[in-house]
Amino acid sequence: MERFKNKVVIITGGAGGIGSCTAKLFAKEGALVAVVDISESAAKAVADEIVSEGGVAKEFVCDVTDGDAVDACVKSVAERFKRIDILVCLAGGSARSRRAFFYEQSTEVFENVMKINLYGDFFFARSCAKYMIEQRYGRIINTGSVVGINGHTKHVEYAAAKGGTIAMTKAMAKEVGKFGITVNCVSPGMIPTKNATGGDLSHTNFLETTPSPDDIADAIAFLASDEAKFITGFNLVVDGGRSLGTKGTD
Numbered sequence: 001m002e003r004f005k006n007k008v009v010i011i012t013g014g015a016g017g018i019g020s021c022t023a024k025l026f027a028k029e030g031a032l033v034a035v036v037d038i039s040e041s042a043a044k045a046v047a048d049e050i051v052s053e054g055g056v057a058k059e060f061v062c063d064v065t066d067g068d069a070v071d072a073c074v075k076s077v078a079e080r081f082k083r084i085d086i087l088v089c090l091a092g093g094s095a096r097s098r099r100a101f102f103y104e105q106s107t108e109v110f111e112n113v114m115k116i117n118l119y120g121d122f123f124f125a126r127s128c129a130k131y132m133i134e135q136r137y138g139r140i141i142n143t144g145s146v147v148g149i150n151g152h153t154k155h156v157e158y159a160a161a162k163g164g165t166i167a168m169t170k171a172m173a174k175e176v177g178k179f180g181i182t183v184n185c186v187s188p189g190m191i192p193t194k195n196a197t198g199g200d201l202s203h204t205n206f207l208e209t210t211p212s213p214d215d216i217a218d219a220i221a222f223l224a225s226d227e228a229k230f231i232t233g234f235n236l237v238v239d240g241g242r243s244l245g246t247k248g249t250d
Helices: 017-028 040-052 067-081 107-135 156-179 213-224
Strands: 008-012 032-037 056-061 086-089 138-143 181-188 235-238
Touching (some): 008 107, 017 032, 017 056, 017 086, 032 040, 067 107, 086 107, 086 213, 107 156, 156 181, 156 235, 213 235
Parallel strands (some): 008 032, 032 056, 086 138, 138 181
């Protein structure tokens, strides 16, 4: 079954681990995929792989922190595919090697993390909503984080950005529901990949409650599908229950 046959989907951060998995899943299910990333070569590699497997995809380059660049990118996608049905905002990231306690953190780092996470989602949602409102249909999926719910040491700027994204999702959902548009959010837990300091997370004590990029892609696809047509303003946490805290007993 092709849940997204001929639907046009924009995926920001489309060359990343979660982004590429999501792009391939949507393409496999019939979508026409716009792979958006700040790296042209990386975005093209994902799009080319989709095309080689019989799907439809095209790479687009965009700095999500630049509102004018986002408008131009969305316009290019609409001109290429004639409509925009689904927006998946996956571009983002923490301060990584520049993490610090909030009382030692620089304004520059705080602003940069806010822009790439919160502003980027806002810019793309604002631009795509105009097309979705006109066609009276749309699906917007933002990306939060369990850090945006529970906080994390040396991640104040990331927690603020992701917490803002979760709240923004709810506000957006209230504004565009009357146009047949749903707005939801997926909040991943720790993903088994290289962490901010380069350490391998694939063999931590949290392995049994650690999602994979494919798990996140599946959650995103569900919220974009007709099966979730009556779900909006919802933050779906995908972390295997890790954020629940202390384990129970068998």
